Amino acid sequence: MGEGARCACRGARAEVFPRAAGARPRAVPETRAAGLANTTKAAELMGRALALGAAARRRTPPNPWVGCVIARDGVIVGEGATEEPGGAHAEVVALAAAGERARGATAFVTLEPCSHHGRTGPCADALLASGIGRVVVALEDPDPQVRGRGLDRLRDAGVEVEVGLGAAEATRSLAPYLQHRTTGRASCLLKTATSLDGRVAAADGTSQWITGAEARADAHELRADSQAIVIGSGTALADRPALTVRGAAGPSHRAPLRVLLDGRGRVPADGPLFDAGLAPTLVLTTARAPGPVLDAWRAAGAKVEIIEAASDGAGVDPAAALGLLGRDGVLQAMVEGGSTLHGALIAADLVDHLVAYVSGAVLGADGRAAFGWSGPRTLEDAPRLELLDARRIGTDVRLDYVPPREQSRTGSGSS
Numbered sequence: 001m002g003e004g005a006r007c008a009c010r011g012a013r014a015e016v017f018p019r020a021a022g023a024r025p026r027a028v029p030e031t032r033a034a035g036l037a038n039t040t041k042a043a044e045l046m047g048r049a050l051a052l053g054a055a056a057r058r059r060t061p062p063n064p065w066v067g068c069v070i071a072r073d074g075v076i077v078g079e080g081a082t083e084e085p086g087g088a089h090a091e092v093v094a095l096a097a098a099g100e101r102a103r104g105a106t107a108f109v110t111l112e113p114c115s116h117h118g119r120t121g122p123c124a125d126a127l128l129a130s131g132i133g134r135v136v137v138a139l140e141d142p143d144p145q146v147r148g149r150g151l152d153r154l155r156d157a158g159v160e161v162e163v164g165l166g167a168a169e170a171t172r173s174l175a176p177y178l179q180h181r182t183t184g185r186a187s188c189l190l191k192t193a194t195s196l197d198g199r200v201a202a203a204d205g206t207s208q209w210i211t212g213a214e215a216r217a218d219a220h221e222l223r224a225d226s227q228a229i230v231i232g233s234g235t236a237l238a239d240r241p242a243l244t245v246r247g248a249a250g251p252s253h254r255a256p257l258r259v260l261l262d263g264r265g266r267v268p269a270d271g272p273l274f275d276a277g278l279a280p281t282l283v284l285t286t287a288r289a290p291g292p293v294l295d296a297w298r299a300a301g302a303k304v305e306i307i308e309a310a311s312d313g314a315g316v317d318p319a320a321a322l323g324l325l326g327r328d329g330v331l332q333a334m335v336e337g338g339s340t341l342h343g344a345l346i347a348a349d350l351v352d353h354l355v356a357y358v359s360g361a362v363l364g365a366d367g368r369a370a371f372g373w374s375g376p377r378t379l380e381d382a383p384r385l386e387l388l389d390a391r392r393i394g395t396d397v398r399l400d401y402v403p404p405r406e407q408s409r410t411g412s413g414s415s
Contacts, residue, residue, distance in 0.1 A: 046069075046110075046166040048079065050110055050166055052067030052069070053081055053174075056090075057173075059084050062085070063082060063085055064111055064174055065173070066110050067082075068080055068081070068094040068107060068108065069094065069108045070097075071108065077101040078098025078099070090110075091107065091109060095127070106136060109138070110138045112151055113135070113151075114146050122150070124149075127154065128154065133159070135154055137151065137161065139174065141181070151163065179352055180331045185326040187331060187352045188322055188351050189334045189335065191354075194356060194357070194359070195358075195362055199363035200338070202366075203364070203367060212395045212396055214393045215394060218393050228259050228333040229256050229257070230259040230333050231338070231341070232341035233261065234341075235336070235338040236267045237266065243272075255280070257330065259321075260281065260284070261318075262283060263286040263288055263309055264314075265293035282302065282304075283303070283305070285307075286307065287309070288313075308320040322350060339371060353388075353400065354400070354401040355401075357397070358396060385401035387400070
């Protein structure tokens with residue numbers, strides 16, 4: 001996998017790290033180690049490193065977006081963030097800016113420095129060569145090629161290492177990367193836009209537009225943060241979407257991969273989704289798709305992969321789809337529809353982040369439900385997500401949910 005945790009290249013198959021069904025990375029509790037990391041100034045410096053890393057999010061995948069700040073006596077002498085794949089890592093960028101001032105200084109890094117060779121050299125060795133005196137790290141890297149080795153390399157060389165400052169913030173920022181390196185599958189961001197009573201379309205099937213322009217613009221920012229945008233065949237047939245990023249505030253390193261899940265070959269190979277000039281398209285299907293349809297998809301320029309069918313035989317297994325995307329280096333897959341696919345992901349406990357844009361419209365019982373599945377028989381068995389954030393966007397409300405942090409997980413999804 002190229003450089004593994006920090007140096008994989010897009011298009012290469014990423015290593016899979018299997019876990020039990022429903023397994024997810026756990027947030028690392030923030031520790032208060034003795035020394036500089038126990039000061040308010042240190043927290044500010046790590047906050048700056050986190051901001052630098054977050055600003056690089058759209059250019060680094062499939063590598064993590066890491067920030068690094070080098071400070072002497074609380075004053076920043078160098079800083080940087082990870083560059084595009086194949087470019088310098090955050091620590092190297094910051095060290096270059098600091099020069100000789102790095103000797104004896106403290107480095108604040110949002111993720112454990114790597115210790116292995118890939119397309120670039122080990123960041124732990126670069127820190128040692130600079131004469132750095134202390135390294136404060138927010139999170140240990142869960143990738144098997146790293147996972148404590150970078151920290152051990154620094155400690156063995158006599159550098160003081162502190163871990164845990166800013167861990168909660170780094171865990172939230174790097175959640176897709178942590179999910180990918182922990183389970184091997186792409187992190188699933190499910191986005192839906194609903195009426196006040198949880199409907200995604202009216203009784204006649206009309207759905208444009210339930211939410212306002214501001215909410216739709218915000219959703220394009222989510223697309224820009226993702227490496228793949230996923231829809232099911234029903235949405236492709238009903239909406240004929242382009243699935244491109246439009247009007248996002250900052251540029252992406254590349255257009256997100258457009259992914260169609262069509263287990264039976266229902267979607268014709270025409271329209272914006274198959275316009276190769278807009279963005280690449282991947283069709284994930286099953287052995288049930290007719291040969292002529294497969295040929296037409298490929299002739300239109302799409303890549304086609306045949307994977308496992310869902311347990312009901314009607315579509316693509318969503319866990320298999322996320323696993324394949326993860327192996328192809330997709331850290332975050334944004335799932336936009338439709339309701340059947342959303343329901344399957346909820347039922348299989350595969351949703352890592354759910355964003356719901358809720359409008360003031362009321363569509364009634366004949367409207368189309370946001371999650372097309374039969375659901376639990378009793379309230380006690382209902383899946384419950386944890387509210388992470390709620391804010392107003394124009395005339396609508398954006399609600400962010402994540403899986404419960406402490407509640408045991410019993411979903412059937414596997415990676």
